[in-house]
Amino acid sequence: MTHIPVIDMQRFYRGDPAERAALAREVDAACRDTGFLTVAGHQVPDALVRDLLATARAFFALPIERKMALTAPTGTMLRGYSPFQTHRLARSRGVETPPDLREIFSLGRPALQQGHPVADPDAAPFYQPDIWPAEPAGFRAIYSEYYGQIDALAADLMTVFALALGLPETYFADKIDDNFAALNTFHYPAQTEPPKEGQLRAGAHSDFGSLTILLQQPDAGGLEVMGKDGAWHYLPPQPGRFVINIGDLMAQWTNDRWCSTLHRVVNPAGETMTGQSRLSLGFFCHPNFETMIDCIPTCRDVDGGWKYQPVKAGTYMRRKIMAVRNPGATG
Numbered sequence: 001m002t003h004i005p006v007i008d009m010q011r012f013y014r015g016d017p018a019e020r021a022a023l024a025r026e027v028d029a030a031c032r033d034t035g036f037l038t039v040a041g042h043q044v045p046d047a048l049v050r051d052l053l054a055t056a057r058a059f060f061a062l063p064i065e066r067k068m069a070l071t072a073p074t075g076t077m078l079r080g081y082s083p084f085q086t087h088r089l090a091r092s093r094g095v096e097t098p099p100d101l102r103e104i105f106s107l108g109r110p111a112l113q114q115g116h117p118v119a120d121p122d123a124a125p126f127y128q129p130d131i132w133p134a135e136p137a138g139f140r141a142i143y144s145e146y147y148g149q150i151d152a153l154a155a156d157l158m159t160v161f162a163l164a165l166g167l168p169e170t171y172f173a174d175k176i177d178d179n180f181a182a183l184n185t186f187h188y189p190a191q192t193e194p195p196k197e198g199q200l201r202a203g204a205h206s207d208f209g210s211l212t213i214l215l216q217q218p219d220a221g222g223l224e225v226m227g228k229d230g231a232w233h234y235l236p237p238q239p240g241r242f243v244i245n246i247g248d249l250m251a252q253w254t255n256d257r258w259c260s261t262l263h264r265v266v267n268p269a270g271e272t273m274t275g276q277s278r279l280s281l282g283f284f285c286h287p288n289f290e291t292m293i294d295c296i297p298t299c300r301d302v303d304g305g306w307k308y309q310p311v312k313a314g315t316y317m318r319r320k321i322m323a324v325r326n327p328g329a330t331g
Contacts, residue, residue, distance in 0.1 A: 004235065004243075005030040009153075010041035012160055024163035031164065031258035035246040036225060038238050039157070039213075044149045046240065051138075052146050053217055056279055058136040059105065060187040070105070070131050075124070077321060078106045078182040080131035084189065089264075090203030091323045098199035101267070105133075105185045109151065110144050123289040123314050126180040147183050147283075150213055154181065154285040157211060157244065165254065166298040176210070178288045180314070188222075188265065188278035195267055201278065202265035207247035208320040209286040209313075214243040216280045226262035235263075248320070249287065249313060255299040255306045289314030 007027060011019040030037040060067075064083075072080035085099035107130050118127050132140045155176065162171040188201045201222060216223070218239045224232040235243070251260040268276040287293070291313040295306035 004034060004036045004038055006038045006040050006241070007160075007244075008041040009039055009043075009156065012156060013041070013043070020160075020163060024160060027160055028164040028258075031161075031246055031254075033259075034225070034227075035251070035259040035261040036235070037244050039153070039242045039244055040240070042153055042242065044146070044153065044242075048142070048146055048149065049215065051142050052215075052281070053279060055136055055139055055142050056105075056185050056187070056281065059133060059139060059185075060103065060189075060279075062133075062135065066133075066135070067103075067105075070133055072106075072128075072131060076128045077125040077318075078108055078180070078184075079128055081105050087324050088203060089205040089324050092205050092208070092320050095203070097203050098196040100203055101191065101195060101199060101201045102186050102188045102265075104187075107143060107147065107183045109179070109181060110147055118289065120289060120314065122318060123180070126289060126314065126318075143183070146281075150183065150283045151181065153242075154211065154213060154283060157213075158285070161211070161250075165257075165296055167296065172210075172287075175287050175291045176285065178290075180286050180289055180317075181209075182284045182286070184282045184284065186278075186280050186282065190277045191267060200264055200266055204262050204264040205324075206251075206260040206262055207245060207284065208249065208317055209247040209284050210250045210253070211247060211285045212245050213283040213285070214245070214280060215282075216243070217278070220278045220280055222265045222268065222278055224264050224266055232264070232266075247284070249293050249316060252308045252311075253293050253296055253299075255295050255301070255308070257299045286317055287313040 005026060007023065011023045027037065067081045068083065070081040082104040084103040085101065087100050088097055089100055090097045118124050158172040158176060159169050162169050216237045218237055220237050223235045225235050227233045245263070246258050246260050248260045251258055292310050293313055293316065294310040295308065300306050
């Protein structure tokens, strides 16, 4: 796992059908094998990424009382500031651990800034306006631009996924056009005391939605992925590229043709512990709340059957997200 397939999205953007078909085959193979791949040749500007990381670092350096003023009100999900040690990702697998050693700032789609009418009351917490910090300067403009860029990349990847699954390229378009995707910025502070037994920066988990687009600061170590051999393997940072992984809903959608793989963020070791912070941004592409996750036709068993009962995307995601939050946690 020190190397995962590199997918050059320029082969998609050039529009040549043969190139797209070859790219789709490579994506299918990667998603069957590990559920992880690296994307190069994307259209997200390097300068924007640099500005984004600098802005994120400045935000998390703010005094705690200013960050706490940005916590989400009760009944709002995937918005605002979540303080240090308020989530336990391993709980999504039914495993109890001490809280994860990170703090989070969450944003949703900029199109939802004035709220969003929803038919299902359970969907309302996921379609609320964002909570924007007044500082550092330029935060809203930089994050909004990045969100638009990464949301477009997610849509392009879902198009590639459709081709990889032998579907019309627009198959997922009406299933993600009103999505409740989240852009989470994760800050793992330098550790000033040893962690508790079993406590990690991010506990072992698989992601919940359809796909994740991960941006890591260039020197951000600590990400490990569970291999098919049952061992943890280090996945180094990918400067200039994004790490993509499949989530649980996509695995279920594909009848486990594609795998949603366990991963975690471990603590720095030895003498580096007290001086090493870590920053990453994860874009979690969830389908529309009302989308039914039913077996994709090209992924059914040879007898036409499938493993999973259909489930509404929002119902599934709500259950998973609620499981990882500490009692009383917001954001």
